Amino acid sequence: MVIEKKGKKRGRPVGSRIRDEILVILLKKGPLCGYEVYKEYVKRNGPVNIRSIYYNLKKGVELGLLECKENIKKGSFSWGDTAKIKIYSIKK
Secondary structure (H helix, E strand, C coil), X not given: CCCCCCCCCCCCCCCCHHHHXXXXXXXHHCCEEHHHHHHXXXXXXXXXXXXXXXXXXXXXXXXXXXXXXXXXXXXEECCEEEEEEEEEEECC
């Protein structure tokens, strides 16, 4: 039986170093798409899995720290004639 202490929440803490660095990047560079955030993160901090960046961008939107706007780009791509680009920015 697990006894929970008063004031202590169970589970994983919400904070993330990657998310904190993403917020700094978006503050300095302005609105960026996910891949541009990844490239800037790698320049500043070294290699990281791109999935970690996209996970933290999605989690930042869920927590209300970031905004996400979708742009639809038309053109001739190998997968079709449109591409969705998500632009992330700091929520005001």
